[in-house]
Amino acid sequence: MAKGTLYNKVWDAHVVDKLPTGQYQLFIGLHLIHEVTSPQAFDMIKEKGLKVAYPQRTFATVDHIVPTQSQARPFQDNEAEQMMGAIEKNVREFGVSFFDFKSGNQGIVHIIGPENGLTQPGMTIACGDSHTSTHGAFGTLAFGIGTTQVRDVLATQCLAMDALKVRRVNVNGRLKPGVTAKDVTLYIIQKLGVKGGIGYAYEYGGSVFDNFTMEERMTVCNMAIEGGARVGYVNPDQTTFDYLKGRKFSPAADKWDKVVAYWKSFASDKDAVFDDVVDFNGGDIEPxxxxxxxxxxxxxxxxxxxxxxxxxxxxxxxxxxxxxxxxxxxxxxxxxxxxxxxxxxxxxxxxxxxxxxxxxxxxxxxxxxxxxxxxxxxxxxxxxxxxxxxxxxxxxxxxxxxxxxxxxxxxxxxxxxxxxxxxxxxxxxxxxxxxxxxxxxxxxxxxxxxxxxxxxxxxxxxxxxxxx
Amino acid sequence: MSKINQIEGKAVPVEGNDIDTDRIIPARYLKEITFTNMGKYPFYDERFDAEGKPKGHPFDLPQFAGSHILFVNQNFGCGSSREHAPQSLMRWGIRAIVGESFAEIFAGNCTMLGIPTVTVGRADMEKLQALAKQKPETQFLLDLDKKALYSEGKEHLKFEIHESKRNALVNGTWDSTGLLLANAGKTADVAKKLPYVAGF
Known part of the structure; x- marks a missing residue:
């Protein structure tokens, strides 16, 4: 069992209860929704006569079905237009913030969370999309979920979850010129396989990650799921804090030192125990x-x-x-x-x-x-x-x-x-x-x-x- | 919510490792805003040619019609979190899946729908798939209490299932909203202790 890792600390801070099934009820700090996996979930809570429990912790955008040649409405594709209509109606009815075309903040759900400062260290995050692991770049536990689980988060702000094991993935040394974060993530997947991460959260570290920008860290965490790991993360550090400063939903400047101390407290301890550790040399990686x-x-x-x-x-x-x-x-x-x-x-x-x-x-x-x-x-x-x-x-x-x-x-x-x-x-x-x-x-x-x-x-x- | 202890029926084998959810249900069917029609689409592009004629996928072979159990190999359901994948299998008629391993999000989605995902070793799965192919009329019984799979009334083999998933299914608490809602007070307490919820 892992001990003293960011995974353990964030998990412990968000456990509501141990359920009779043996699963844990986990509070979700940020729920991101998009047009494709949410309409059925809203229908389910309507059917049960429920409300969105924490609308202020829920943010919506549109990304999957939107045409990229022109965002003009109505869309030429009737089904896409209908889907767009459904999310517009649902966010209005349930009081959820919506980053639509007019907002200037519309975009792919895993890009808008970080760029608006919604994604912050120490959070649990859920979204009905497997690439939610992206947000782990900030030292969060971010879970891709299905639509029935989206319903649970809407209705209760919680998920019933099983704990994961934690594998530390070190990449040390220096990358060669022309080698990018995408090559690093593809390399890790090539070495550990698409099934290697089943049952694990991946903690990425080592000098290559220390030197990465937040955008590079996001690229690697994004593809944790392609290696079978539902969750991938990097410990928060000065790079993380500098990125977040001054963003739309970032904490105010007068609270900054207090906030940074809180965020730092989630980083894995120096003597943290992992269920598994793997080491790679950055210099071995080619495009x-x-x-x-x-x-x-x-x-x-x-x-x-x-x-x-x-x-x-x-x-x-x-x-x-x-x-x-x-x-x-x-x-x-x-x-x-x-x-x-x-x-x-x-x-x-x-x-x-x-x-x-x-x-x-x-x-x-x-x-x-x-x-x-x-x-x-x-x-x-x-x-x-x-x-x-x-x-x-x-x-x-x-x-x-x-x-x-x-x-x-x-x-x-x-x-x-x-x-x-x-x-x-x-x-x-x-x-x-x-x-x-x-x-x-x-x-x-x-x-x-x-x-x-x-x-x-x-x-x-x-x-x-x-x-x- | 019903307790799920046993699933009985014929089994349909779908062979291959790393069958992703795009292959189980192509993204174009995700544009529908309900799950109602999903039973028409599982493995669509592997089952039908450009004219919509069946290509001989197990899901279209008469001997496997009416099967309730699906036999698969490693890392089944990897990729996208789309619940449309288990929805499409369930609405086609699948009530339980036996495999060598499952992608995590897919297995979680199955549990939420009351579909057990149970695992066996590679050699056992090869035998099960061969049996289903050679004697497709074989009646299987998957018993979650005994963690055993029976064929034609005789115990065939033991399987593994994550204990919390098994508990949720056999106790009828796999649809978790009720459990989570009952803890609304404790949830609020945890939220209060998280500085970011109140804006620091």
Whole structure:
């Protein structure tokens, strides 16, 4: 059993009771909701005659279904318009704050929480979306939940939960130039596997994380769930406090010292005990691309694709399915694989620093004529900040489309979709079969800078060579 | 809320590790604002071709029609937290899932719907899937009190299930709202002690 970790401290501060089932009732400090997984939950509480118990701890936005070419209403897609109508009605009826298009704060739910200062160290957070783990970057326990659990949080501000084990994931040393947080998270998943984190919370640490910005930490925590860990977090430090200072919902400046002391108290103790510890060397990490249908099927961009014989017997079926779906060959290089679509955005890599990195590659270059390329800022705030720096012009001059904020082609519940067998270079988080909107479509995950490099070359490329 | 102690029925095998919730239910069906129609969609893109004709997925084979138990392999239900996935399986007719391992959020969602997710080892699962394929008429009985799976009335093997999930199912408290609401007073006490709730 882990002891003295941030996980233990945040958990203990939020336990309401041990339930007769043996589960724990956990108070949820921040509930984020969006249009897709909340309408049924609101219907359930209406059916039971219940109210939203803590509307002041509940915040809503729209991201999954919103078109990114134009946010004009009504949407052309009737179902999307109906879904939009449902969340508008529900937040009005139950008195929940709503970051809609007019607010200037609309965006992907895991981007708007941190950028508005809603996400704060020591909190428990829940959202009906698996990438809620993103918020762990601030030293929170953030849980992705299903709709019936969204109902429970709406009605009671609590969840019935089982405790997790805690695995410390250290990445020490220095990253090579051109290696990003996305490569670090893909590397960890490659090494520990997509099932390795089942039953665990991941505490990320070591000098690489100490030196990371908050946006880089968010990219890694975002994909904890892709490694099977429902929760991933980084201990709060000066980087965390500096990021939060002065944001819309951050505590007031006159209380700052007291607040920071409170936040610091949640960091894992020096002699904390973990259920497991793994160590990686940051210097071993190359720019990584996936080649298969699960996020752990990945290689360094200059590596050859693995032979099927390298995998354990029970993995062979998935590996064969992956090669068949992707139409790639064991032993072949991945670099040079032609792409059709380049997508920069998502809750993994749709923040300002991601767009800056991609713009460095796009600047003064042209997107290949064979590629449809687009950049989707993660929020209205990210979009405005990027435009202030002129990033939009760099992208459009290079031949990228510049879009409105939303989830876009990460999950293709909106008009942004792959067609047929198209292959996309994507800065998102899932390369699952059918994920990007075509059941035969193919996805290669990589960092935003690597997507920009692929867009320009028209094929999978090493961003370091493109920048030379 | 009903107590769930035993689930009886035929079993349908769906083979493969890491079957994610996008494969269980493609995102386009999440645009519906109720779960009512979800029973039509499980594994849709693996079951039907572009013209909507069945491709021979186990969910469409006559010998597995009416099955209540699903046999799966490792990390079933990974990926998106969409409850539409277990909703679609449940509304198709699945009442219990036996697998080698389950993604955490998926298993939690199943419990909230009263669907047990129980685990067995790899060798046992291979045998179970083979039995369901070779003798699809086999009647299985999954007993949560005894943590045992029976076939044709005989004990076949023991399975594992998270004890708190088992308790919730056998005691009829898997729909947790009632339990949580009963602690509204204690919840308010905890909220009061958290400085951020009051704005520091």
């Amino acid at each position: 990584i691309v996936t080649w298969g249908i699960t996020p752990d099927q990945s290689v360094g961009v200059n590596d050859k694709l693995p032979e099927v014989s390298k995998f354990s017997a029970d993995e062979v079926k998935t590996v064969e399915l992956a090669y068949k779906h992707m139409d790639l060959k064991p032993g072949a290089p991945i670099k040079g694989t032609p792409i059709n679509v380049a997508f920069i955005g998502s809750c993994t890599n749709g923040r300002l620093s991601d767009l800056r990195e991609a713009a460095k590659v796009a600047k003064g270059r042209k997107v290949s004529k064979t590629v449809r390329a687009f950049v989707v800022p993660g929020s209205q705030q990210v979009k405005a900040a990027a435009e202030k720096e002129g990033l939009d012009k760099i992208f459009t001059e290079a031949g990228f489309e510049w879009r409105e904020a939303g989830c876009s082609m990460c999950l293709a519940m909106n008009p942004d979709k792959l067609k047929g067998r198209e292959l996309s270079a994507s800065s998102s988080n899932r390369n699952f079969i059918g994920r990007q909107g075509s059941k035969d479509g193919r996805t290669i995950l990589m960092s935003p800078a690597m997507v920009a490099a692929a867009a320009i070359e028209g094929k999978i490329a090493d961003v370091r060579e493109v920048l030379k």
